[in-house]
Amino acid sequence: MTDHGGAPAGPDPDGPLSARVADFWGGGPVPAAPDVPLEPDPAVAALGQPALVVRGRNCADLVRPAYRAMTSR
Secondary structure (H helix, E strand, O other): OOOOOEOOOOOOOOHHHHHHHOOOOOOOOOHHHHHHHOOOOHHHHHOOOOOOEEEOOEHHHHHHHHHHHOOOO
């Protein structure tokens, strides 16, 4: 914090900002990202690779009408 002159007004009475950072829902400190990526969920890995083409159509073409409907409201 600073006073109106721009000089530091002393230590923050609420403590350092890094100690007060909370997640969006107010649940406490935000955990740091892991240094290494986490292992994929076995249930998701069991699904295998998604098909790029469904009955000769690109998957993006199948999703486009739903996306337009959701975003045009």
